[in-house]
Amino acid sequence: MTQLAKTLTIRSSPHIRANSGVDTIMFNVVLAMLPVCAYAVYVFGMAALLVLVTATLTCVLTEHVLCRINGKPTTIGDWSVTITGILYGLTLPPSLPLWIVIAGGVIAVGVGKYLFGGLGYNTFNPALVGRAVLQAAFPAAMTTWPDAPLNRFGSLPSSTLAIPLTKPVYDGVSGATPLSDWKFNGDAADTSDLFLGTISGSTGETCALLILIGGAYLAARKMMNWQIPAAILVTVAVFSGVLSLIDSDQFAGPSFMLFSGGLMLGAVFMATDMVGSPITHLGSILYGILIGVLVVLIRVWGGMPEGVMYAILIGNAVTPQIDNWIQPRVYGSVKKRPAS
Amino acid sequence: MIDAVKHLFGVKTFSHGIHPPDSKDGTRDLPIRQFAFAPLLIVPFSQHIGKPAIPVVGEGAEVTRGQMLAKPDGFMSVAIHAPATGVISRIGLTPAINGKMTPGFFLKPYEASTQEVMEGAVVDPETATPEEILTAIQNAGVVGLGGAGFPTHAKLKVPEGRSIDTLILNGAECEPYLTTDHRVMLEHAEDVMRGIPYLLRATRAERVIIAVESNKRDAAESLRAAIPPGQPITVEVLPVKYPQGAEKMLTSALVGREIPSGGLPLDVGVICTNIGTTAEIGHLLPRGMGLYERVITVGGPAVKKKGNYRIPIGTPLRFILDVVGVEDDITTVVMGGPMMGAAASSLDISITKGSTGVIAFTERETGRVNNQTEYPCIKCGACVDACPIFLNPSSLGLLAEKGRYDEMVDDFHLRDCFECGCCTFVCPSHIPLVQKFRVAKAAVRKAAQVAK
Numbered sequence: 001m002t003q004l005a006k007t008l009t010i011r012s013s014p015h016i017r018a019n020s021g022v023d024t025i026m027f028n029v030v031l032a033m034l035p036v037c038a039y040a041v042y043v044f045g046m047a048a049l050l051v052l053v054t055a056t057l058t059c060v061l062t063e064h065v066l067c068r069i070n071g072k073p074t075t076i077g078d079w080s081v082t083i084t085g086i087l088y089g090l091t092l093p094p095s096l097p098l099w100i101v102i103a104g105g106v107i108a109v110g111v112g113k114y115l116f117g118g119l120g121y122n123t124f125n126p127a128l129v130g131r132a133v134l135q136a137a138f139p140a141a142m143t144t145w146p147d148a149p150l151n152r153f154g155s156l157p158s159s160t161l162a163i164p165l166t167k168p169v170y171d172g173v174s175g176a177t178p179l180s181d182w183k184f185n186g187d188a189a190d191t192s193d194l195f196l197g198t199i200s201g202s203t204g205e206t207c208a209l210l211i212l213i214g215g216a217y218l219a220a221r222k223m224m225n226w227q228i229p230a231a232i233l234v235t236v237a238v239f240s241g242v243l244s245l246i247d248s249d250q251f252a253g254p255s256f257m258l259f260s261g262g263l264m265l266g267a268v269f270m271a272t273d274m275v276g277s278p279i280t281h282l283g284s285i286l287y288g289i290l291i292g293v294l295v296v297l298i299r300v301w302g303g304m305p306e307g308v309m310y311a312i313l314i315g316n317a318v319t320p321q322i323d324n325w326i327q328p329r330v331y332g333s334v335k336k337r338p339a340s
Numbered sequence: 341m342i343d344a345v346k347h348l349f350g351v352k353t354f355s356h357g358i359h360p361p362d363s364k365d366g367t368r369d370l371p372i373r374q375f376a377f378a379p380l381l382i383v384p385f386s387q388h389i390g391k392p393a394i395p396v397v398g399e400g401a402e403v404t405r406g407q408m409l410a411k412p413d414g415f416m417s418v419a420i421h422a423p424a425t426g427v428i429s430r431i432g433l434t435p436a437i438n439g440k441m442t443p444g445f446f447l448k449p450y451e452a453s454t455q456e457v458m459e460g461a462v463v464d465p466e467t468a469t470p471e472e473i474l475t476a477i478q479n480a481g482v483v484g485l486g487g488a489g490f491p492t493h494a495k496l497k498v499p500e501g502r503s504i505d506t507l508i509l510n511g512a513e514c515e516p517y518l519t520t521d522h523r524v525m526l527e528h529a530e531d532v533m534r535g536i537p538y539l540l541r542a543t544r545a546e547r548v549i550i551a552v553e554s555n556k557r558d559a560a561e562s563l564r565a566a567i568p569p570g571q572p573i574t575v576e577v578l579p580v581k582y583p584q585g586a587e588k589m590l591t592s593a594l595v596g597r598e599i600p601s602g603g604l605p606l607d608v609g610v611i612c613t614n615i616g617t618t619a620e621i622g623h624l625l626p627r628g629m630g631l632y633e634r635v636i637t638v639g640g641p642a643v644k645k646k647g648n649y650r651i652p653i654g655t656p657l658r659f660i661l662d663v664v665g666v667e668d669d670i671t672t673v674v675m676g677g678p679m680m681g682a683a684a685s686s687l688d689i690s691i692t693k694g695s696t697g698v699i700a701f702t703e704r705e706t707g708r709v710n711n712q713t714e715y716p717c718i719k720c721g722a723c724v725d726a727c728p729i730f731l732n733p734s735s736l737g738l739l740a741e742k743g744r745y746d747e748m749v750d751d752f753h754l755r756d757c758f759e760c761g762c763c764t765f766v767c768p769s770h771i772p773l774v775q776k777f778r779v780a781k782a783a784v785r786k787a788a789q790v791a792k
Binding site: 008009010011013014015016017020021022023024025078118119120121225274277281284323328329330331332333 | 599600601673674679680686705708712715718719727731769778
């Protein structure tokens with residue numbers, strides 16, 4: 001008679017599982033962002049590299065330390081905080097003083113993620129929470145972008161290593177982004193420059209092409225809900241297209257709107273944050289349309305050149321309500337779930 | 341959404357569902373073989389939902405293979421037959437898959453017996469009334485061989501004033517590893533065709549659709565070739581997808597009708613029956629025999645001599661594993677398929693009429709499933725995309741964590757969950773969702789009983 005070497009394990013079905021894991025998905029998102037990071041370093045040099053590395057290390061360390069302080073096992077292994085760190089770094093101007101980068105990173109993870117309960121419970125995209133706080137606290141530093149310096153690997157902007165709590169000098173390196181140029185001077189940049197990112201802007205928002213390639217990779221591996229960026233981009237294109245038909249002097253056309261500023265980065269890597277976006281397909285599309293409309297509204301009529309950050313944060317805020325309204329229609333039921 | 345588009349273009353399928361690796365290569369080409377008799381067969385009185393059958397033989401009785409051992413107790417009960425010629429050594433408690441003990445027969449087969457099968461009154465589908473056919477099916481002890489153990493005659497009974505137009509025979513066999521229905525369709529297509537007239541006569545259905553997944557095209561061909569001329573029988577080949585074999589999914593895919601929540605296929609004019617059950621009816625009723633053995637896939641990574649075997653009801657798991665041989669690091673034995681089957685707690689439990697497979701896993705596979713880190717729900721929506729009845733397992737899971745069971749039932753249709761396990765299969769956070777739903781359902785049931 002059979003004598004088993006081990007006792008039988010009893011567990012609930014299913015006894016087989018798909019080969020997927022949160023850590024795998026998150027790691028692939030990191031992979032998809034690496035070309036964008038590499039290009040940012042290529043364009044902006046050492047300053048961008050320092051900002052990205054500092055931002056990522058700050059975020060990862062913040063999460064690790066907070067977990068340890070609270071006597072819990074560290075959660076940095078799921079890679080989600082690495083995404084936050086990289087994304088946060090990509091949204092910052094490459095000339096931002098590193099002490100501000102560190103301060104914002106601690107806020108991003110400490111307030112934006114950990115206070116809400118950590119992975120899965122954060123209402124807002126933590127990277128954007130960090131950036132939004134910096135935007136309020138250091139408006140000048142956050143809206144000063146360097147022109148790509150000639151000797152980008154040989155020198156740093158003087159602001160990078162500024163002493164904390166001093167007013168840094170942006171002397172000689174500050175330049176206007178295409179969006180502010182358009183908003184305040186009425187000049188629209190060339191679309192191909194925008195698409196390839198050979199133009200000034202935040203660290204990672206410049207090259208639309210690489211962002212789209214990263215997004216396509218994730219969508220192909222079913223690790224990203226492509227309907228969200230699609231809805232956002234289509235909405236922005238249609239809305240700005242209609243506006244420019246009405247008055248092309250006052251309103252920039254769709255190609256400029258799509259490829260300038262943080263729209264691509266936000267639509268592909270931030271609005272698609274699974275935790276902060278709706279769970280159903282219909283909900284995701286509504287969420288994308290909402291963000292797209294807000295982006296154009298803020299850019300055209302708002303007080304600032306850029307609107308993607310606020311549009312996504314508002315989208316995050318509305319997500320629970322969208323999820324409440326839009327539930328899948330259960331098989332064989334005529335009536336939808338009553339609103340609770 | 342893509343599934344809905346496919347349906348528009350005539351691909352017969354249902355929405356959502358998953359594509360687990362079908363893992364059928366190990367046994368799909370192995371013909372059905374007769375399994376040896378165990379020295380002791382353990383036959384519970386109840387291998388069906390409904391009341392246990394009432395024994396008609398006592399301890400010490402000598403019985404013949406195929407002889408009725410227990411008769412049905414009421415409409416939802418079916419007869420039990422002797423799986424071998426031998427002696428009833430004892431009537432007492434037998435272990436069941438759920439860990440409970442239930443009454444049953446302990447039967448010692450005679451070693452020298454020829455094991456000829458007892459035959460009884462023959463039922464002719466041309467002349468018998470629907471009622472006579474249903475009674476014959478009940479007395480033959482036939483239950484759904486797909487696993488649920490629902491008495492077949494009860495399922496085929498069309499209530500007064502109702503009518504059905506379509507009979508769906510389920511040969512989808514969507515569970516990974518299982519190949520019994522595949523082999524039966526391939527080797528015993530004529531039994532299926534012999535069974536169909538009984539079902540048609542009993543239900544007065546107008547047409548029969550046999551559903552086969554596209555990974556068993558040879559079986560579909562074998563069935564098509566066996567259809568007698570002029571019969572209203574079609575064979576449909578469906579894309580491979582789990583849980584295709586669920587009645588709701590089959591009905592949606594084949595006739596495009598949605599079974600109402602809490603209802604039966606009958607409510608939309610359909611009855612679904614397992615193909616193996618149909619073949620058994622076609623085999624047993626023309627001979628007046630009872631169900632005493634069934635075809636079972638013995639497979640999985642831990643099994644050495646994998647195969648499709650005709651195994652006597654009551655054969656203990658230990659004997660089966662002994663005969664086929666298992667790897668040293670076997671850790672889990674699943675009765676049924678890996679998606680919905682139950683893990684056996686002991687090797688003393690026996691094969692019943694509802695056993696579709698015995699699938700054994702080693703440390704390698706079970707370790708991969710058991711040692712997965714559980715992450716919080718990241719609301720990725722994979723479960724929502726997988727659930728074939730469009731529930732929101734993510735929300736249900738979060739409510740279950742907080743113990744808000746009533747809300748799960750009232751607002752999120754928990755009762756519609758038939759525990760296919762798709763949500764748990766796909767969840768990247770490795771949350772045991774379907775297990776939480778089972779717990780919640782049990783708690784709600786218990787609360788309702790207490791309230792009464």
